[in-house]
Amino acid sequence: MIPYGKQQISQQDIDAVTSVLKSDFLTQGPIVPAFEQAVADYCGANYGIASNSATSALHLACMALELSEGDWLWTSPITFVASANCGRYCGASIDFVDIDPATFNLCPKQLEQKLICAKQAGKLPKALVAVHMGGLSCDMAAIAKLAQQYDFKVIEDASHAIGGSYQNHKVGSCQYSDISIFSFHPVKIITSGEGGMAVTNDKTLAERMAQLRSHGVTRNPELIQAHDEGPWYYEQLALGYNYRITDLQAALGLSQLERLDQFIEQRHQLVKQYQSAFTNLPLQLQQVPSDCVSAYHLFLINLTPNAQVTRRELYDHLKAKGINVNVHYIPVHTQPYYQSLGFKAGDFPNAENYYQLALTLPLYPDLQPEQQQHVINSVKELLCS
Numbered sequence: 001m002i003p004y005g006k007q008q009i010s011q012q013d014i015d016a017v018t019s020v021l022k023s024d025f026l027t028q029g030p031i032v033p034a035f036e037q038a039v040a041d042y043c044g045a046n047y048g049i050a051s052n053s054a055t056s057a058l059h060l061a062c063m064a065l066e067l068s069e070g071d072w073l074w075t076s077p078i079t080f081v082a083s084a085n086c087g088r089y090c091g092a093s094i095d096f097v098d099i100d101p102a103t104f105n106l107c108p109k110q111l112e113q114k115l116i117c118a119k120q121a122g123k124l125p126k127a128l129v130a131v132h133m134g135g136l137s138c139d140m141a142a143i144a145k146l147a148q149q150y151d152f153k154v155i156e157d158a159s160h161a162i163g164g165s166y167q168n169h170k171v172g173s174c175q176y177s178d179i180s181i182f183s184f185h186p187v188k189i190i191t192s193g194e195g196g197m198a199v200t201n202d203k204t205l206a207e208r209m210a211q212l213r214s215h216g217v218t219r220n221p222e223l224i225q226a227h228d229e230g231p232w233y234y235e236q237l238a239l240g241y242n243y244r245i246t247d248l249q250a251a252l253g254l255s256q257l258e259r260l261d262q263f264i265e266q267r268h269q270l271v272k273q274y275q276s277a278f279t280n281l282p283l284q285l286q287q288v289p290s291d292c293v294s295a296y297h298l299f300l301i302n303l304t305p306n307a308q309v310t311r312r313e314l315y316d317h318l319k320a321k322g323i324n325v326n327v328h329y330i331p332v333h334t335q336p337y338y339q340s341l342g343f344k345a346g347d348f349p350n351a352e353n354y355y356q357l358a359l360t361l362p363l364y365p366d367l368q369p370e371q372q373q374h375v376i377n378s379v380k381e382l383l384c385s
């Protein structure tokens, strides 16, 4: 089976992890801060806070922005459930902004319309999670303008997008957001096994997230409230969690980061092949605005409504050819959990139409030319017949 995504592990990666195993620290050693610094430097952000997953980093971001019951968090319905769940962890209510059918990202025009209504109803969001679908940045300048006008915070769910850029800045620069989140799950652009990171330019947010990542405990003399009772002394200032990443994982992430630009280049080469092979087919590809460079975590295709085959037929056909295609994503608001909160099919028609026709084709640096040709031939076989 050709998978839809796959990690690439080099001898250098293995050596980096092995050297941690032979060192004094398996966790809370020197490699985690080195990884944080390297990712922050790469993106052009001031601070990086690594965690054991992007899901926990999203939760840390919501906590740092003080989301709680009575607040609203908005996100895109076309994302992984974690982009919405992070608000629920804090007791906030969730709502969604429908997507732009061309970019598959949350639509800034729909966002503005929804904000106008929400203002009248007194239900403006406290935070928006902008998801960079497949590695393509949202229109962050438009979102930031609305954030200023309507006074809400912006979290970029850049789980797909490390290595991509927007208006000549790397995704994660936080030029137009408060916090950006990366995932290092093996299927994503670079991996640490499990792992995630929040990056920000705001010192207070960075300190809060670092503290909440480890039980809400601090040893920082500036933050200690009682008098310091001795070198053993620490204080718990808030209810935090154990969301720490290990040095083993950080070593893998740090080693992978060295190949990030190469990975992005390889993904772009593969995407070019797909794009030129798929002209004149009843397929709609993700439209990339001229001020974006996608990280291309996913190669997303959408059947056009005039296609003579269904998504299910194409899915089954490719599976039968040994190609493990996938679907990103089932609209979050149609999940039974979110239906139990009052959402229903029909609420976000662009997202639902997109989902009906969506398929994700294999894309990863080690996808071999003959494998990609097999994918292309198999797609054409069904769509051209």
Ligand SMILES: *Cc1c(COP(=O)(O)O)cnc(C)c1O
Residues within 6 Å of the ligand: 052, 053, 054, 055, 056, 079, 080, 082, 083, 131, 157, 159, 160, 182, 183, 184, 185, 195, 196
């Ligand atoms: C993968 C993913 C997450 C969660 O990442 P984990 O590191 O697995 O917790 C969140 N949001 C999006 C959009 C993702 O693709």
